[in-house]
Amino acid sequence: MNLYERVGLQSHGLHAQAGDVTYELMSAEVESLCSHLSKFSRLIQRFERSVDIAGIPGMPHESESACFHGGAFWEVIGDTFETLERRESIISADVLDAWFEPAPAVVQALERCLSFALKTSPPTAGEGMRHVIARARGVSKNSILTGAGSSNLIFTALRGWVTPSSRVLILDPMYDEYAHVLEQVIGARVDRLRLSRTHGYQIDRQQLRDSFSRGYDWVILVNPNSPTGRHLPRHQLEHLMAEAPKATRFWIDETYVDYVSEEQSLEVHAATSSNVVVVKSMSKAYALSGVRAAYLCASPGLVRETLRWSPPWAVSLPGQIAACKAFASLDYYRARWRETAILRGELQAGLEAQGWDVVPGCANFLLCHLPRSAPDAEESVAKVRARGLFIRDVTSMGTGLGKRAVRIAVKDRGTNQQVLDILSSALGLG
Ligand SMILES: Cc1ncc(COP(=O)(O)O)c(C=O)c1O
Incomplete structure (x- = not known):
């Protein structure tokens, strides 16, 4: 009984006897069972080694605890690579891959x-x-x-x-x-x-x-x-x-x-x-x-x-x-790194003109807080994604970023302009 109660099951006080075995009627909401199960993560890890529990709805399992890495654009391109041409239809600015080609x-x-x-x-x-x-x-x-x-x-x-x-x-x-x-x-x-x-x-x-x-x-x-x-x-x-x-x-x-x-x-x-x-x-x-x-x-x-x-x-x-x-080929890359600083400056100026609060970064991306008139990060990211632009909601990357922080990768000049245009129209910015 104790074992069942520890996972959140509650007795209804109804018993049935069959031979030496006593049966007890117990029940629990699935949600409550799942939240109790999270206390047994080590035991679940042991089970996972021999049983595939990932398919059980609501069941906490290991892969869910891995951190999110962006790359949502693969859902559009297709991760079995049969429609790689679809990469032309999206702008991936949620991961920080270089905007330039290898040397x-x-x-x-x-x-x-x-x-x-x-x-x-x-x-x-x-x-x-x-x-x-x-x-x-x-x-x-x-x-x-x-x-x-x-x-x-x-x-x-x-x-x-x-x-x-x-x-x-x-x-x-x-x-x-x-x-x-x-x-x-x-x-x-x-x-x-x-x-x-x-x-x-x-x-x-x-x-x-x-x-x-x-x-x-x-x-x-x-x-x-x-x-x-x-x-x-x-x-x-x-x-x-x-x-x-x-x-x-x-x-x-x-x-x-x-x-x-x-x-x-x-x-x-x-x-x-x-x-x-x-x-x-x-x-x-x-x-x-x-x-x-x-x-x-x-x-x-x-x-x-x-x-x-x-x-x-x-x-x-x-x-x-x-x-x-x-x-x-370091000379090639050095020229690209210098160019990135210029492109980042242009992107920052464009975002600020739309009312974004941009943190003055020095890499190939910018941390930005959304203008007041825009929805929160989760909704804004979804809205621009519907237009083929992938940017990153970073609110979960720290405890003090709030709900309105996104990270945008620096791209080439033409793509940066497309990014600004999509942000402006999808989020209704100035
Ligand atoms: C700070 C930092 N370290 C490490 C990595 C992992 O990069 P990779 O495994 O491609 O070298 C990333 C990727 O986004 C990163 O931002």
Whole structure:
């Protein structure tokens, strides 16, 4: 009886006896059963290993707790890729893929050996890719670990280093994969450093410094941050880290740093220190989201440790070829990063003219609060989506963003104008 009551069933006081067995009539609303079940998540996880419970309506299951990554446009294009031409009918500004093409040398290299690249096992640990990245970034090859996108590195390296007893500080708002991995996957103890709209979502350096006295095992920063686009300059961050206890490790996600300046990266600092790890995606700044290429830069000791838990062939052969060719085409990318700043400025001016409150970001996206006359973020995102424009409702990416915050990716000049036109007509803006 106790077992049934614990999942929310209530007795009606009606019994029936059949031999030695007593039957009791009990009932519960499905909604109440589901909410009681959420207390049994570990047990449900055990069941899920042997039973497919995802099809049971209302049943909480693991995949529902994964964080949302955008990419809703695949529902229109079709994720079995039979109608890829539909990509021309949408504007994907909800994920932060680069607005420009990969460097011509990248595309040519893959075109020349596509069949070979598809059928051949790549260098096991991406040795050549590590070498090329190390040379370009001025660090030792032993300080570089490659991964199939930074998501892969977050799930392997961070999961290897952070344990359920670790104390971790993250930003709020911040790219929500971190809270998901730390809290839902690892079960670590996580505190949040709140960034407020009144301070333009800038990190309060004194507040960060003060928090160090709590003795965190890890401090995780996305710099420039997403979804805010705000950046803490390298020299300020280096000073802050020098004031932290030696046992505190820093994980700095520099997915968007190249849009500020390559010199702002902490890679060299990370390679020569024992407690700083820099993770760099090649998705957004090198237009390589599709091939999944990224790397982590840390001391050789830390890299050696993570190499042990990293799967072989983590980056595909097309990914390794593309990454090497991208680093041989830095002039091309530098020109695109400079152009992005101009395009971002134009998009910001266009949005402000419509009455948006735009956070002055420095990456390939803008965090914006909707004009008063527009509906809230959820409804606005749905309205523009009906016209083929995908932007991101970021209200769940932090506790203080409110219900009217959206993130819009910077596109090329013509597409930015289309974005502005759709926003204006769909949301009835000036
Ligand atoms: C801050 C940040 N880090 C990491 C990622 C993951 O990127 P990828 O796995 O494509 O390298 C993203 C993607 O949006 C991001 O915004």
